[in-house]
Amino acid sequence: MVRLDTERPSLDDPVPYRELELLQAITHEAHEKGLAADIQPAIGPMRPDLIVRRAQRPALVIEVKREQGTIHFAGLSQVTAYGKTLEALSGGPIYPVLISTGESSDEIESLAETLGVSLVSVHGLDLEHAAEESVRRLAELAELQGHERAVSPDEGQATASAIEVLRNQLAHGASRGQISTELDVEPDELRNLYMTLLTKLEATEPDRLDAIMRAWERTD
Amino acid sequence: MSFFTYSQVVYALISIDHDPGDAIGCLETATGMPHSPSAILKSAFPGQLELAATGTVLYSAANASWVVFSAASLHTQLQLVVSSTHGNVKQACEDIWRSFRSAAKALSPKLVRMEILDPASTAPLAKGEIGVSAVMKRTDFILALWPGVVTALLISIGQLVGFLRGPSTGEVWLAGSPAIVVTLVAIGLLIRENLRGEVTWLG
Numbered sequence: 001m002v003r004l005d006t007e008r009p010s011l012d013d014p015v016p017y018r019e020l021e022l023l024q025a026i027t028h029e030a031h032e033k034g035l036a037a038d039i040q041p042a043i044g045p046m047r048p049d050l051i052v053r054r055a056q057r058p059a060l061v062i063e064v065k066r067e068q069g070t071i072h073f074a075g076l077s078q079v080t081a082y083g084k085t086l087e088a089l090s091g092g093p094i095y096p097v098l099i100s101t102g103e104s105s106d107e108i109e110s111l112a113e114t115l116g117v118s119l120v121s122v123h124g125l126d127l128e129h130a131a132e133e134s135v136r137r138l139a140e141l142a143e144l145q146g147h148e149r150a151v152s153p154d155e156g157q158a159t160a161s162a163i164e165v166l167r168n169q170l171a172h173g174a175s176r177g178q179i180s181t182e183l184d185v186e187p188d189e190l191r192n193l194y195m196t197l198l199t200k201l202e203a204t205e206p207d208r209l210d211a212i213m214r215a216w217e218r219t220d
Numbered sequence: 221m222s223f224f225t226y227s228q229v230v231y232a233l234i235s236i237d238h239d240p241g242d243a244i245g246c247l248e249t250a251t252g253m254p255h256s257p258s259a260i261l262k263s264a265f266p267g268q269l270e271l272a273a274t275g276t277v278l279y280s281a282a283n284a285s286w287v288v289f290s291a292a293s294l295h296t297q298l299q300l301v302v303s304s305t306h307g308n309v310k311q312a313c314e315d316i317w318r319s320f321r322s323a324a325k326a327l328s329p330k331l332v333r334m335e336i337l338d339p340a341s342t343a344p345l346a347k348g349e350i351g352v353s354a355v356m357k358r359t360d361f362i363l364a365l366w367p368g369v370v371t372a373l374l375i376s377i378g379q380l381v382g383f384l385r386g387p388s389t390g391e392v393w394l395a396g397s398p399a400i401v402v403t404l405v406a407i408g409l410l411i412r413e414n415l416r417g418e419v420t421w422l423g
Contacts, residue, residue: 019342040340046266047340064342069332072233073292074301077267078339084270107294114274191273198269202261213257217275 015101017127019066023049025131026064026099026138033135035142044089048082054142058093061086062138067102071121073111075100080115084195095141099134101125116188163197166190170215179219229264230345231303232313235333238324243298244279244290246324250316251288253281263287263303266339286312297332309336313348314419321417334419346423354420355410368403371396 023039027050030037038051050062063079065071075098083096097118104121112119120137122130162183169179180190194216201209236243248254260268260280271277271291280289285306292299298320304312313334321329334348355361375396379389413420 023342049342066342067333069235070294070297070299072235072299072333074231074233074265074267074299077265077271077291077301079267080270081267105294107292111276111292114276115270195269195273198261198272206258209258209261210256213272216273217257217277 014068014124015066017066017130019064021127022066022099022101022122022130023064025127026050026134029131029135030138033139035135035139043086046082046085048079048086051086052138052142057142058095059086059090060095060097060138060141062097062099064134065098065100065102067100069102070105071098071100071102071108071119073108076108076112076115076117076119080117083116097138097141099137101130159193159196162193163200166193166197167212170212170219173215173218175219176216229266229303230309230336230338231263231265231301232309232336232348233333234298234300234302234313234317234331236298236300236317236320237330237332238296238298238327240296241324241327243324243327244293246327247279247288247290247298247300247320248281250319250323251281251283253283255279256281259287260289262305263289263301265289265301265303286316288312288316298329310346310348310421317348317419318417331417331419344423346421348419348421350414350417350419352410352414354422355413357422358420361406361410364402364406366403367399368401368406371399372403 027037027039030050030052036053038053040047040049041051043051048061049064050060052060052062061079061082063075063082065075067075079096079098083094086094095118096116097120098112099120099122101122103123104119109119118137118141120134122133125133162185165183166179169182174182176187176190180187183190183193185193197212198209201212244255255278257272257277257280259282260272260277262282263280268289271289276291278290278293280287282288282305285308286302286304288300288302290298290300300316302309302312302316313336317331317334321331331348331350335344336346336348337344349357375392378392412418
């Protein structure tokens, strides 16, 4: 039986180190550079690979993937979910970052941009240089300013109304641009509303999901 | 905002290289199901909601056993996430690979990645591979292969150098035949599995 968790990569392996080794090297390098990095913290229902916190700045939630060949979209999706969950738990903005040893491609970069994930490819680098490059990019990203905003008690009601408007507009074939204008929200906020709508529908009217999701896809 | 507890999720990532062509169309043929936008929400994979919200899902479908979706259309690679709704994610991966391989024959599909993961691990729980090199890593295959090879080798050397003088050649080969037959059967199975593109699981 092959033990995959302790298996050493062979000498001719394009990625000659394990994922855990890369994660540990990045954490070590981050500490050397003065970044407050927590490795695999248990936060609520999840355990992201790394979190970098800075005072008065948005935190970064980071997934590290040891991949061969092209980067798989799943890593982007996974770290986006972590970012959203952490935002909900912390109330502040979180930047999701994917560090991968895989090769990037135009399609993957486009998807990363759409999902709001910063993609760091360390393809072809040895362990030391991969860690250095990762931390260099993390330090750059950690410098970015957030767009934290206070949530007022009235916003819950406003959101419920906006979701109803979104649902009605989708049912009438309005485009996302038209709905954004109608609700006076940015595309990111519209997506968040849409996700809330899906969550609500899944709980209350699952048979309506397909129609709403088809309408959303049509309005892209 | 999520439908699941991350720590309970086990899912599989599949990447299949192929010649340029309509891989998503072949996937529809393979599963026998058209794209169903809400199917992705049945997956316990982290981030399905975000993918659905950004309109980046190219295909999602679910049956009683599994959920499969794709959100990245690479020119010559199909990337999938598979999660099982009834516990056997390995079987789900094998079913999807087998039917896609058959439906996309014209695109010369080649499995380059099949891994079962959970979000908290830094190494795959299991890896699915195809081909002779994958089968050669299986302990059961190695155990079946070597006795016959070693037996045949020893008998041949013995005859060549002449130390097998007592029994007749036929008797010696007959005595060694069980091990050799087992090895031949193992090689036959290896060839059959290879031709069928059967997945070998490691880990």
